[in-house]
Amino acid sequence: MTINWIAADWGTTNLRLWAMSGRKPVEARSSDQGMGGLAPDQFAPALARATEGWPAVPVIACGMVGSRQGWIEAPYAPVPCAATPRLVALPGDPGGRPVRVVCGIRQDSPADVMRGEETQIAGLLALEPDFDGIACLPGTHTKWVRISAGEICNFVSFMTGEIFALLSRQSVLRHSLGEGQGDPAAFRTALSDAMSRPERGYAGLFQLRAESLLSGLDPSAARGRLSGTLIGWELAAARPWWLGSQVTVIGAPALADLYVDALAAQGVPAARMSATDATLAGLAAAHRRFQEE
Amino acid sequence: MTINWIAADWGTTNLRLWAMSGRKPVEARSSDQGMGGLAPDQFAPALARATEGWPAVPVIACGMVGSRQGWIEAPYAPVPCAATPRLVALPGDPGGRPVRVVCGIRQDSPADVMRGEETQIAGLLALEPDFDGIACLPGTHTKWVRISAGEICNFVSFMTGEIFALLSRQSVLRHSLGEGQGDPAAFRTALSDAMSRPERGYAGLFQLRAESLLSGLDPSAARGRLSGTLIGWELAAARPWWLGSQVTVIGAPALADLYVDALAAQGVPAARMSATDATLAGLAAAHRRFQEE
Structure with a gap:
């Protein structure tokens, strides 16, 4: 199979x-050369190293590589907008390869932004062209996105993933929490309590810490x-997004499981889509846009 | 004035x-020799250095120095209990000084613990023997404590201080937040919104980050x-504690201001007490207990 383009998911901490x-996909590679650790002049060499041995074909990249602190600032398109990816070109074809970066999406009121998830949404629509409903994209900053008639209508972000990481790794709770997925029954009870009160x-x-100290709460x-x-x-907080809606959860398997489980407990049978499948389909849609340039 | 004992507030990060x-108080000293950075055999030398030149008088210490990871584990007394401090003795009078550590307090259901705050409560009751009401002690883990007839009845802890520190210093919001106290009008609006919804x-x-990116939200x-x-x-969450109660806020000035301001907005005129005054009065009460041993 001939390699005719390169797909890049270039986030804050990783490059895939x-x-x-x-x-x-013919071959996959990943590294820890995320945009968070790279100065502006280090992106081109990092890409050259990571793609060594691959032909001089176009590169289509999404994610934080397009942020102000990234390689090139790819402006946010305002909602409502077509889910079809928008691209900005890096000047001078670095490493002899045309490089295009997918633009993020913004919402002015209430203020919100996404960068990377728009590519997964383009992928969802490439794989399911008639999709009409809500995409839930759990991650560091989970997004709930309303999609209708091929357009991104509006969206909302929550810091759930980042707050969980901070509390479980850096707060006093780190002494009391186990690794892995967590007990499903305890998850469901806490979910229900938190939703109703x-x-x-x-x-x-703090009670988690106290129970751990006083009665050896199971981590x-x-x-x-x-x-x-x-x-x-x-x-x-997201009730208006999922209540009575068709929801597809796009995320890493273990995390997506939690959201599908939580939605099922509310009587919402959510569909699943692999985050990697969505990203690749979205980057492929962006590549078709590039070919039309 | 003759120095006849030494008061020590020995927390996780500081020793005062x-x-x-x-x-x-005749002379005050402080250092960063908190219990968090000390191995078991480093407490005695740290205390000797910090008290150099002071006479060989008894030392009364409160705080995390009495935790399992501290110098000696001072067990938790269960509520309800008298607010009078309980002490454990360090064996062998380290540095030629009798050393006593104040015990923490625990609540079995709902599970909760305090270590350090019990000394401030003893101080509140030493300074206001007839106090009957709620003590609010804002800090890393804010405590609300019900006090009646000289007893600690029950209490509840919130991770507000620690969560604020993690979000403001380590999350994506760190780019969007200013230093200092924060705008009072914005504080009150957010307080009211968070309480009602x-x-x-x-x-x-996440909207704080998005508004900062899109419309330059004032830090x-x-x-x-x-x-x-x-x-x-x-x-x-603490409504049953402050509603219709007499509340005294004991904490560092800027943080205590926020709580007094927030309670005033709910129609609760809270009193104030300096955290240092409360700690010293509590340690003095503990010293009197030591003299009665």
Whole structure:
């Protein structure tokens, strides 16, 4: 199979690359050369190293590489907008390859931004052209996105993933939480409590530490309760997004499981899509746009 | 004035010491030799260095120095209990000085613990023997404590201070928040929103970042909104503690101001007490207990 373009998911902490033949990945590579660790003049050499041995074909990149602190600032397109990717070109074809970066999307009121998720949404619509409903993209900053008639209508972001990471790794709770997924029963109870009485979940946070000290709370139960509490707050706030809607969850498997489970507990049977499949389909849609330039 | 004992507030990050003459501090010292950075065999030398030149008088210490990871584990007394401090003795009078550590307090259901705050409560009751009401002690883990007839009845802890520190210093919001106290008007609006609709505040967190990116949100307003949101969640959860109660806020001045301001907005005129005054009065009460041993 001939490699005719390169797909790049270039986030804050990682760089993932695929040598592509049309819509098919031929070879995948990944590294920790995320944009967060690179100065402006280090992007071109990092890309050259990471794509060594691959032909001089166009590179289509999405993610934080297009932020102000990234390689080139790819402006935000305002909603409502077509889900079709917009591209900006890096001047001078670095490393002999045309490089295009996908633009992010912004919403002015209430203020919100996305960068990277717009590519997964383009992928969702490439794979399911008639999709009409809500895409839920759990991650560091989880997004709920309303999609209709091929357009991104509006969206909202929650810091759930980042708050979970900070509390579980850096707060006093780090001593009390186990690794892995957390106990599912504890997750569901905390989810339900946080949705019906958000303020009770807030009092329950330090309680995890106290129960661990006083009665040896199971670390897996503690982890389930913390993630149930945070996702419960998010679902309570996102109720207008998922209630009575068709929802597709696009994310890493373990995290997407939690959201699908939480939505099922509200009577919402969410569909699933692999984040990698969505990203690759979205970058392929962006590549078709590039070919039309 | 003759120095006849030494008061020590020995927390996780700092060690504060006072050479005392009865209830009067004669000289104050502080260092960064908190218990968090000390191995078990480093406490005695740290205390010897910090008290150099002071006489060989008894030392009364409160705070995390009495935790399992500290110098000696001072067990938790269960509520309800008298607010009078309980002490454990360090064996062998290190450095030629009798050393006593104040015990923490625990609550079995709902599980909760305090270590350090019990000394401030003993101080509150030493300074106001007839106090009957709620002590609010804002800090890393804010405590609300019900006190009646000289007893600690029950209490609840919130992670507000720690969550604010993590979000303002380590999350994506760090780029958008100013230093200092935060805009008071933004604080009050966010407080009121978070109290009436906690889930709306949850959606508002990432919005701080987005408004900062898209419309240059004033960093001081962003800081006020974040602290108003977190304290609003806490006040919503702590409503049964402050509603219709006599409340005294004991804490560092700037933080105590926020809580007094927030309570005033709910129609609760809270009293103030300096955290240092409360700690010293509590340690003095503990010293009297030591003299009765």
